Amino acid sequence: MGNVIFVTMALDLAADPVELTAALVDVPSVSGNETALADAVEHALRAQARHLEVVRNGNAVLARTNLGRDSRVVLAGHLDTVPINHNLPLRRTGEGEDLVLHGCGTVDMKGGDAVMLHLAATVTEPRHDLTFVFYDCEEVEATRNGLGRIERELPEWLRGDLAVVCEPSNAVVEAGCQGSIRVEVSTNGRRAHTARAWMGVNAIHGAGEVLRRLAEYEARQVDIDGCVYREGLQAVRIGGGVASNVVPDECVVTVNHRFAPDRSPEQAEAHLREVFSGFDVRVTDMAGGALPGLAHPVAEEFAAAAGGKPVAKLGWTDVARFAALGMPAVNFGPGDPSLAHTREENVPAAHIRRCAEVLARFVSA
C-alpha cells in the first residue's frame, strides 16, 4: 500500500473538487479496507485545514471548527465503497460542463466526500460552526457502521442543529428518509403425495391470497413539509416446496415495506399485520425513517441556499441516525442515487461543483 499513501499525500483540498473526487477514487477503499484513504484524509486535513480540530477514530476522521457560533452544522460522508466491479481505475467522459467521472465510489460517495473536504479547507470563518465526519463501513452490516461507533465513543462529535449527509441526491435537498421493514408472511398446509392431492392442503396455493393483497395494495403518498413520500409494499422473495411429487406444507413470502416517516416502525408493523391478517407474520428487520424537519431555522436556511424545492428521500440512509438524535437531517450530494452499487456508477462534474457552491454559500457569512 506504500504507493497508495504516496498518492494520497498529494490530495489538494483547496483545488477543484472534481479533481479531488478523482484523487479520492484513485485510493480504493472497499469496506474494511479504508486505512489508506483515512490516512490520506487525515494528513490532508491536518496539513491544509489548520483551523480545524482533527481527531482520528479507527478509520474515521473527524474535524470541526470551534468558533462559538450559535449553531452547528454536521456534515457526514462515508469513505468506504462497495466491492470493485471491474470499474476501476477511474474513467472520464465528456469535457468541461459535460465531464462525468466513472468508477467505483464516484457516486457513492467520493463526490460528496470531496465537496466536504473542499469546504473544510476553504471556508475558514463559517457562519455556523462546522463538524465534518468521514467514516468507515457504511456499506456493510449496521453493526460495523463507523457512524454507530462514533455515536457510542464520541457522541458529542455528532451533535448540532442540522445534519447534512452528502450521499448522492442529484444535488438537490432530499429531506428525511423513509423507513423500511421486512416481514415473512407464511402459509401452512398439510403434506400429501401429489397423486392423492386431496389428502393434503397446498401451502403454495394458499400464498396466492398473499400475492393478491400485494398486487392490489394501494401505497400511500404522504406529504410532509412539502416533501412527498411514496410508500411501497413489495415481495422480495418467495420460497416453498418439499419434493417434486409432494403437496407442500409451507410457503414463505418475504415482503419489504418502505414507509413514510409519519409512521414509526411499530405503526408500520401494525399496518402490515392488518394487511396480512389471517396469515402468520414475522418481522425480520426494521429501521425507522426520519421526518424532514425542514421547519427548523437552520434547515430552512440551507434549503433556501440550495434553491428549488426539497424533495423526499425515499431510500434509507444514515440521515435516520441523526434524526434519531433529534436533529433535522437532509441528504445533499452529487450524482444519481439510483446508480449507487451498480457497475456503471458515475458522477457529473457539474453536480460536484453545484454542491460545493451551495454549501459554500450556506456557510459563508
Add this chain to the structure above:
Amino acid sequence: MGNVIFVTMALDLAADPVELTAALVDVPSVSGNETALADAVEHALRAQARHLEVVRNGNAVLARTNLGRDSRVVLAGHLDTVPINHNLPLRRTGEGEDLVLHGCGTVDMKGGDAVMLHLAATVTEPRHDLTFVFYDCEEVEATRNGLGRIERELPEWLRGDLAVVCEPSNAVVEAGCQGSIRVEVSTNGRRAHTARAWMGVNAIHGAGEVLRRLAEYEARQVDIDGCVYREGLQAVRIGGGVASNVVPDECVVTVNHRFAPDRSPEQAEAHLREVFSGFDVRVTDMAGGALPGLAHPVAEEFAAAAGGKPVAKLGWTDVARFAALGMPAVNFGPGDPSLAHTREENVPAAHIRRCAEVLARFVSA
C-alpha cells in the same frame, strides 16, 4: 456379505409367504446393492421351482413356465428398496390375523415379491403360462430401472396377455395408472430498488395469478372401465427473489399434474398450456399413464378371481411400461401404498395371505 448369502440360502418358497416376506426383508437391498438378494432369489428358484426356466440378468432374476398355454401372465416385482431409515431389522406387532411386519421394504415391496415367489414354487401346472420378473433399481432414476434393461436386452420375457405388478395396492386390483407431467410456469418483471418500486415490475406479485388459477382449478374425475381416476394439479415448488431490497424480475412455479390415462402426455401438456395461457410454460418431466385394459378376457378373469371392484391406480408405477407394450396391466399387491417410502412402512400379514390366495385361485386349473 458372506453371512447374507448364508441367510438367503435358507429361503423357503413353499412355506408361509408371510415368513418368506420377513426372510426377504432380512436381506437389505437398497437400490444398487441388490446382489445378495438377487443371488438368494435365483438360488431358491433354481432349487425349489425346477419346473421353471430361470435366467439371471444383472441383478434381475427371470423365471417362466413353458407349458404351451393359450395365454401368458407376467408378474413383476422390484427387489430394491429406498434407503434404510432406522427401520431395520424387521419388527413385528400383533399376532395371527393381526400380525403386521414393519421395516424397510415390507410394503415396497417384499410382501409382493414373497407372494410371487410362493406362487412360482407352489403352482407347477398353472392354467396360464407364467413369467416372473424380479428386477433391480426401481427406486432410482428411470434410466437405471432393471425393467427397462430387460425390455432392451430380453424383450420376449416381458410379453404376455396380462401384466400383474405386485406393488402395494391394499390387496385389491388397481387398474391402469395415471400419467404425470411437471412444468415450470414463469413470470417475468423488471428489477428496481424497493425504495423506488414503481420503476420495476414485481414478478412474484405476477405469480399471484398463477396461484389463483391453481387454487380455482377443478380437477376432472374420469371413469374408464368402471375405474375412477381423480386428477390433480398442484404447485410443488415456488421460488423467486434477488435481494432483500430489490423488486424481483423472475418467479418460477413448478407444477405437477397427474392426469387420467384417457389423455396422452401431449394432450396433458396442451391442457396445461391452456390453463396457464399468457405465462411461459416449460415441460421438465413427463410420463404417460396406462389405460386399465380390464375389457381383455384374462384381465377380466383376474378381476373376478380377486372379487370386488377394481379401482383406479392414481400413482405412477411400472404398470405403465407394460401398458406401453400394448398389454393390459394391473397393480395387485399387499399393503398400503401411501406408506411406501416412509420410515413407518409396514405390511399386514392378512394382505400377504389374501394376495397369495387370489393369485393361486387365478392360475389354478
